[in-house]
Amino acid sequence: MKNQPSRRQFLGATAALVSGAVLSSNNLFGAPAYIRNLGKPNSLINGVQIGAITYSFRDMPDQSAEATLNYVLDSGISAIELMGGPAESFAGAPKNTVNMQTVFPLMRKRREKQELTADENKMLDEAEAQMKAYRQEITKWRLSAPMNKFEQMRKMYNQAGVKIYAFKPDTFGMQSSDAEIEYGLKAAKLLGASQVTLEHPGNDAQTLKLGTMAQKQGMKVAYHGHEQQTPTFWDTALAQSPANMLNLDLGHFVAAGNTDPIGFVKLKHDRIASMHIKDRQTPEHEKGNLPWGQGDTPLLQVLKLMRDQKYTFPATVELEYKIPAGSTSVAEVKKCLDYCRNALS
16 A cells, blocks of 8 residues: 555556657666566566456446556556456446446356356346446447557556456447447557457357458457356367467366366467456356465466466466455455465465
8 A cells, every 4th residue: 555646646647658658768768677577566476477457347336448467467467358348438438337246146157057046137137238238328429439448448557557458348249230349349459458358159150250350450359258158168169260269267167067167278279368267166066266375276287387388378366256355456455466476486
């Protein structure tokens, strides 16, 4: 917390610079690297890039681009998978009135066919109706969005020492037009991302379309899965396009009952664009989502495998276990990073 005031001053100055002022890179020409990187995070550990998805900070009250950057910096992370909200709000998107902090867990429970109470079902139905109206509004905005704002955001994050390697906006679903998909791919490229991520649509025509469009843009499309993940889950999409890749979730893969996650990573490593890491239990142990080191997911083994085999895809911290009383998501992501640092040292 002692560094917070100077950090906020830095972010304010950076936001001003990228919004209009000119910052010459020649100002630091010849300066030693340790001076240029002073105070910046570094979560590249012995060749393994540890990142975080900004969904991990969903409990935090301010979801703006500037606040999200603060959370990332405070957790010590230097590379991220960025959710669509902070970036699109920075670019001037209309505000979503649905409280996604409340809705996200309910959406997941419904998707995974977990039982919902009558009140939860009613709340989710109402939220989905509101989101349908919001999608119409934001779709219209996306088709004329000021794309230079995404480049400005990339500069702000990069100046602070944070790289955006993946972008996850809600623009690649079955309901999205080709124009909206193109917008999402172009925004990702302007943010500096090499890949976009999304939930696997479960539709072969959609993965073919996305792979084809992404390949033209020089981007990768990485498909995420939950407990429907199997060793053959991605096979059709992978065969359709070299741009189609895996956004493997190792914790969900274990909770789905797959018995050889390390063997699967070895088999598919060249088609994994990024991998979510969390510590879940096997079905025999009730599939719990636990603080790292307490579940059944082979986190130590996979991190060491990435180090020893020099795999280049990032391992993305996704915080999903219950945050202990008195803590925050920022503090817990930092604990996860420390776990990775100890594993890789």
